[in-house]
Amino acid sequence: xxxxxxxxxxxxxxxxxxxxxxxxxxxxxxxxxxxxxxxxxxxxxxxxxxxxxxxxxxxxxxxxxxxxxxxxxxxxxxxxxxxxxxxxxxxxxxxxxxxxxxxxxxxxxxxxxxxxxxxxxxxxxxxxxxxxxxxxxxxxxxxxxxxxxxxxxxxxxx
Numbered sequence: 001x002x003x004x005x006x007x008x009x010x011x012x013x014x015x016x017x018x019x020x021x022x023x024x025x026x027x028x029x030x031x032x033x034x035x036x037x038x039x040x041x042x043x044x045x046x047x048x049x050x051x052x053x054x055x056x057x058x059x060x061x062x063x064x065x066x067x068x069x070x071x072x073x074x075x076x077x078x079x080x081x082x083x084x085x086x087x088x089x090x091x092x093x094x095x096x097x098x099x100x101x102x103x104x105x106x107x108x109x110x111x112x113x114x115x116x117x118x119x120x121x122x123x124x125x126x127x128x129x130x131x132x133x134x135x136x137x138x139x140x141x142x143x144x145x146x147x148x149x150x151x152x153x154x155x156x157x158x
Contacts, residue, residue: 003099006059006070013067014059015045021082029114029141060099062092071096078109097125106148113142122146 006014019042027036050056055072058079062069069083069092078100083092100106111118113133123129127146136143 002064003060003062003071003095006056006061010061010063010067010070011046011050011056012042014061014070015042015050017067017070017082017084018080019045020085024085025115025117026112029112030139060096062096068092069096071100073100073104073106076105076107078106081109093121094125097122101125101148107150108145108147110143110145112136113144119144119146126150 019040022040023036027033030036050059058073060071060073061067062071062083068087068090070080071078072080078097081093081096081100083096097106109122109127111122113119119129123146126149128149130145130147132145133142135141
C-alpha cells in the first residue's frame with residue numbers, strides 16, 4: 001500500500017488537490033466565485049489550515065512517486081478524503097478509505113448532500129446515510145451524516 005503519514009514537503013500538493021477538487025465539485029453547487037477563485041487559494045489553505053499541528057498530524061497521503069490523494073482523520077471520523085481529479089477512478093480513494101477503516105476503525109463522515117458522487121462512493125464502501133443533516137457552516141446547503149453499516153447495526157442492537 002502506498003499510504004504514509006504526511007510530510008512537510010507534501011503540504012503544497014495536498015492544498016492543490018483540495019483547492020481544485022473544491023472548485024470542480026463545489027463551485028457548481030455554491031456558485032460562489034469570490035470564495036472559490038478568491039479566498040480559496042493554495043498558499044492561503046496551507047497557511048490557514050495545513051500549518052495547524054492538530055490538522056497535519058492526522059493527514060495521510062497516497063503516494064507512488066507523486067502524491068495523488070489524501071485522507072484526514074478526526075478520531076474515527078473521516079474528515080477529508082480527496083483524490084486529485086487527474087487520478088480518480090484508479091482505486092486510490094478505495095485504498096484511502098480502506099486504510100481509514102483498517103487503521104482507525106473509521107465509522108463516520110459528513111458529505112455535502114448534493115455531492116451525490118461522493119455519497120455513492122462512501123455507500124459502496126459500507127457507509128449509509130443516517131438521516132442526520134445540518135447546514136454546512138456559512139452556507140444554505142446541507143451536509144449529511146454517513147456511518148458504517150456495521151456500526152449502525154451494532155448501535156441498534158441487531
